[in-house]
Amino acid sequence: MKAYQLSAEYLRNKLSQRKPKVAIILGSGLGSLADAIEDPLIIPYYDIPGFPTATVHGHKGQLVIGTLGNQEVACMQGRFHLYEGISPEVLQIPLRALKLIGCEQVLLTNAAGSLHSEMAPGSLMLIEDHINFTGLNPLTGENDEAIGPRFLDLTQAYDRDMRTSIQRVAKEMKIELHNGVYLWAVGPTFETPAEIRMFRLLGADAIGMSTVPETLVARHCGMKVAAISSITNLGAGMSGNALSHEETLDEGQKAAKLLGDLIVKWLESLL
Numbered sequence: 001m002k003a004y005q006l007s008a009e010y011l012r013n014k015l016s017q018r019k020p021k022v023a024i025i026l027g028s029g030l031g032s033l034a035d036a037i038e039d040p041l042i043i044p045y046y047d048i049p050g051f052p053t054a055t056v057h058g059h060k061g062q063l064v065i066g067t068l069g070n071q072e073v074a075c076m077q078g079r080f081h082l083y084e085g086i087s088p089e090v091l092q093i094p095l096r097a098l099k100l101i102g103c104e105q106v107l108l109t110n111a112a113g114s115l116h117s118e119m120a121p122g123s124l125m126l127i128e129d130h131i132n133f134t135g136l137n138p139l140t141g142e143n144d145e146a147i148g149p150r151f152l153d154l155t156q157a158y159d160r161d162m163r164t165s166i167q168r169v170a171k172e173m174k175i176e177l178h179n180g181v182y183l184w185a186v187g188p189t190f191e192t193p194a195e196i197r198m199f200r201l202l203g204a205d206a207i208g209m210s211t212v213p214e215t216l217v218a219r220h221c222g223m224k225v226a227a228i229s230s231i232t233n234l235g236a237g238m239s240g241n242a243l244s245h246e247e248t249l250d251e252g253q254k255a256a257k258l259l260g261d262l263i264v265k266w267l268e269s270l271l
């Protein structure tokens with residue numbers, strides 16, 4: 001058995017009657033969103049065969065399965081990043097396991113830097129497309145055709161219907177939701193001001209060190225994907241301030257309530 005199949009088997013045994021259809025991944029500073037999940041079944045990553053452990057401060061490292069916005073959800077409270085030294089094969093495990101236990105859609109969230117001063121910290125940005133600036137890809141290596149194709153089309157990486165419904169709900173709630181392109185940089189260093197200027201020229205609107213590998217793995221195994229960035233800072237050199245993970249976490253926590261409200265209403269709208 002492959003590692004993700006072992007993870008899925010372990011999770012299936014834990015689920016009993018629960019049937020999560022929507023997976024959610026919470027980014028830096030956004031972990032408190034999982035506290036609103038009702039009747040939670042909490043499974044630490046270290047208990048799940050095949051799962052790595054979360055090492056980044058602010059990423060709790062547990063799967064919370066329960067009800068949110070009247071939907072059964074499987075929520076990853078904390079994620080894995082390539083810069084943690086996790087191999088591409090291991091990065092595939094969580095999403096494939098979530099698909100195997102029945103999740104058809106995934107909503108990814110992250111903390112990100114903005115490349116436009118008008119999209120200030122505290123803003124939310126719906127990702128409409130991405131730029132993979134790392135030269136790395138979690139699908140590198142042998143391809144299992146039973147999971148997905150060797151050459152994956154990414155014309156619609158972020159699902160149009162999911163984006164439309166999230167935008168509609170944001171509008172109803174009078175939440176300003178920007179649309180933009182997220183650029184994946186491998187990290188763990190923040191960017192230089194020169195890189196930020198270059199990334200803006202390349203067409204990026206926000207920058208971070210996650211999300212894209214999850215999108216690639218999820219799309220490859222046939223899940224629908226949407227993603228929202230919580231803007232925690234202006235890109236390096238744009239404000240004169242030094243960047244820090246503490247700032248990411250503080251600003252992420254401030255935006256968590258608004259993002260949480262949007263996610264709950266969106267889940268309710270799926271009924």
Ligand SMILES: O=P(O)(O)O[C@H]1O[C@H](CO)[C@@H](O)[C@H]1O
Nearest residue numbers: 027028110111209210245248
């Ligand atoms: O993308 P998430 O996991 O939200 O975290 C973001 O915040 C961290 C930097 O402060 C990086 O890991 C970056 O990717």
